[in-house]
Amino acid sequence: MxxxxxxxxxxxxxxxxxxxxxxxxxxxxxxxxxxxxxxxxxxxxxxxxxxxxxxxxxxxxxxxxxxxxNEQITAGIADMVAKGTSYGVPTAIEVEMAKLIVDAYKGIDKVRMVNSGTEATMSALRVARGYTGRNKILKFEGCYHGHSDALLVKSGSGTITYGVPTSPGVPADVVKHTLVTPYNNIEALEAIFNEQGDDIAAVIVEPIGGNMGLVPAERDFLEALRKITQEHGTVLIFDEVITGFRIAYGSSREYFDIEPDMVCFGKIIGGGLPVGAYAGKAEIMDMVSPVGPVYQAGTLSGNPLAMYIGKKQLEYLRDHxxxxxxxxxxxxxxxxxxxxxxxxxxxxxxxxxxxxxxxxxxxxxxxxxxxxxxxxxxxxxxxxxxxxxxxxxxxxxxxxxxxxxxxxxxxxxxxxxxxxxxxxxxxxxxx
CATH class of the missing domain: 3.90.1150.10 (Aspartate Aminotransferase, domain 1)
Incomplete structure (x- = not known):
């Protein structure tokens, strides 16, 4: 060629x-x-x-x-463009889209639209910290959750470790509260919670790892993760930027029959247009401004073009x-x-x-x-x-x-x- x-x-x-x-x-x-x-x-x-x-x-x-x-998804987008691409004030289609997501994902009550998967994970962790009053977060080696500073970390020596920056420009002080442990390893998970569990605000995990190749979580690992986070009052966040609405209509919640406290979505809910969202139980999501004290905002969040394409794709998947x-x-x-x-x-x-x-x-x-x-x-x-x-x-x-x-x-x-x-x-x- x-x-x-x-x-x-x-x-x-x-x-x-x-x-x-x-x-x-x-x-x-x-x-x-x-x-x-x-x-x-x-x-x-x-x-x-x-x-x-x-x-x-x-x-x-x-x-x-x-x-x-796909013509069933893109039909009518020109009419949406003609009506306006962004308003900076609410639209009804944002509400319709939010209802679709909440209805599809069992166990979540409210959702906030953002513009990318990175924004979604970054915001979800901030909310979890605000909700728990704790600083530390736990992620798993090989899982990628976007390029926000606190998540650009790799493990150090041993199986239980504080993260160290993987990129220049990320201060060590920013990732000092990020813990990293191996994926699909219950023994290491239990060890880190025995040592520091009551200080961990949130655990974020890809239920199906999609950034070290394709590595599904083992059921007993996810079950252990759900149990230990509940015991320690830690927020469990499923990062479904890759799996949300792709692995099943009810996403990994349906696929594994395990319910997280929060979930993050990405480009799939926009049918390919730039979009993201984080969602969770009402008592957690009510921490988010303007209802609660945790600030997060975005001019283009829930913009009508992404909501239009995303809504049509999700409706099609719901009905088929x-x-x-x-x-x-x-x-x-x-x-x-x-x-x-x-x-x-x-x-x-x-x-x-x-x-x-x-x-x-x-x-x-x-x-x-x-x-x-x-x-x-x-x-x-x-x-x-x-x-x-x-x-x-x-x-x-x-x-x-x-x-x-x-x-x-x-x-x-x-x-x-x-x-x-x-x-x-x-x-x-x-x-």
């Missing part, structure tokens, strides 16, 4: 944008090539500025459950919940096809699948946590990614990303992708 025009745009982009991109993963640095620049997309396919066509398994990192430019069975069947088909290729090639790599999410780990270990994920052969993945791209299949440009399925992906798409995956595995294996 030719990527001449993409290369020209990238050369210009790096002069004006850090790294030439507005989000690091788009730079394709981890796979050792320059990025492609996209011109348009429809359904399950996406086209770059050089006219190359790809079967798209990024789907804007998850929100495009019904595929690109058979979509989730269809998506899981497609994901099963794809995952099993990859496993067949691995068996044929004598490769003992690990394939993870949960709902409509699939991930191929280039390691022979079952991946339960961040440490396991770090055993992957990223060089082999890079060769695999490049071989897929040249065959017209676009997956996330990093080993630690999932493949996202949509209703627009056809069996023909999946079969073509599986042929390309088999070829790419052979190429990577022989490098």
């Amino acid at each position: 030719e990527h001449k025009r993409s290369a020209e745009i990238f050369e210009e982009a790096v002069k004006y944008i850090p790294g030439g991109v507005n989000s690091p993963v788009r730079a394709f640095k981890s796979v050792g090539i320059n990025p492609i620049f996209i011109d348009h997309a429809h359904g399950s396919h996406i086209w770059d500025v050089d006219g190359n066509e790809y079967i798209d398994f990024i789907c804007s990192w998850g929100p495009l459950i019904l595929g690109h430019s 919940q058979e979509v989730y069975k269809e998506l899981e069947e497609k994901a099963n088909y794809l995952a099993q096809g990859i496993r067949t290729h691995l068996q044929d090639l004598g490769l003992n790599y690990h394939v993870a699948q949960a709902g409509s999410l699939v991930c191929l780990f280039f390691t022979d270990k079952e991946v339960r946590n961040y440490e396991d994920a770090m055993t992957c052969d990223t060089e082999k993945f890079n060769h695999y990614f490049q071989a897929l791209l040249e065959q017209g299949v676009l997956v996330g440009p990093a080993q630690y990303e999932a493949m996202f399925l949509s209703t627009a992906h056809t069996k023909e798409d999946l079969d073509k992708a599986l042929v390309a995956i088999g070829n790419a595995l052979r190429i990577a294996h022989n490098k």
